Amino acid sequence: MGSYLDGGSIRAPRKCAAIIFYVSFCMARKHLRAVLFGPQGSGKGTQGRMLADYFGVPLIGAGELFRAEIQEKSALGKLVKSYVSRGALVPDELANAVMQKRLKAIHLDHGFLLDGYPRNVDQAESLDTIVKMNLALQIKISDVESLRRLLGRRQCMGCKAAFHAEDYPSTKPNVCDVCGQKVVQREDDNEEVIRARLAAYHFMTEPLASYYRQQGVLLAVKGEQPVPSLYEELVRKIRKLGFVPAKKSV
Numbered sequence: 001m002g003s004y005l006d007g008g009s010i011r012a013p014r015k016c017a018a019i020i021f022y023v024s025f026c027m028a029r030k031h032l033r034a035v036l037f038g039p040q041g042s043g044k045g046t047q048g049r050m051l052a053d054y055f056g057v058p059l060i061g062a063g064e065l066f067r068a069e070i071q072e073k074s075a076l077g078k079l080v081k082s083y084v085s086r087g088a089l090v091p092d093e094l095a096n097a098v099m100q101k102r103l104k105a106i107h108l109d110h111g112f113l114l115d116g117y118p119r120n121v122d123q124a125e126s127l128d129t130i131v132k133m134n135l136a137l138q139i140k141i142s143d144v145e146s147l148r149r150l151l152g153r154r155q156c157m158g159c160k161a162a163f164h165a166e167d168y169p170s171t172k173p174n175v176c177d178v179c180g181q182k183v184v185q186r187e188d189d190n191e192e193v194i195r196a197r198l199a200a201y202h203f204m205t206e207p208l209a210s211y212y213r214q215q216g217v218l219l220a221v222k223g224e225q226p227v228p229s230l231y232e233e234l235v236r237k238i239r240k241l242g243f244v245p246a247k248k249s250v
């Protein structure tokens with residue numbers, strides 16, 4: 001029997017503490033299984049890319065999955081194309097079938113950030129049958145700010161460089177800083193189209209907030225702030241929930 005002064009018995013609790021620390025650290029390493037939603041102009045695309053990179057999870061864009069299905073020319077893909085090609089909304093049953101098929105083919109165990117799906121509560125319920133989210137990110141901006149951001153968007157006709165009439169205009173009016181070609185407003189960036197999309201967002205997509213709040217996974221943030229400060233706030237709040245960044249090779 002070793003006394004308390006015995007070297008071995010002093011080291012043992014330390015080893016034990018180290019193991020407990022290691023185990024709790026590993027258990028704390030939970031992977032993001034997140035969805036991201038917000039109105040057009042909320043900056044969710046940009047934030048999604050940066051957050052996926054920071055937390056080391058793939059960013060899954062629903063649009064890409066739909067395009068892949070169309071390209072594959074599967075029965076589902078052909079059906080999707082028949083709606084998309086005439087500018088119609090893909091019905092929930094079809095959208096859910098495509099996402100079920102595509103997501104089941106992706107290894108989701110190590111986390112992901114999903115953008116562009118679900119767009120309504122029915123779709124969220126369908127998604128829940130494949131994988132349960134542990135975080136739903138909602139970026140909120142007012143309609144006024146959404147309109148201001150989208151109506152100010154300008155794009156170079158040549159190199160497609162992006163500008164904003166108020167926030168980051170080209171040095172010379174309507175002339176691209178990168179290639180010198182003409183900078184224009186995109187055709188679908190008109191007030192009527194944007195207002196219709198915002199109305200659809202409020203009616204269909206926004207109810208996701210209460211759906212995910214009930215599941216206890218909603219994190220809503222105000223998007224009316226510069227990109228870096230919104231990113232900083234999101235990272236801080238997501239980390240506070242116990243998600244840790246990917247190992248950086250620094």
Ligand SMILES: [Zn+2]
Pocket residue numbers: 156157158159160161176177178179180181
């Ligand atoms: Zn250009």
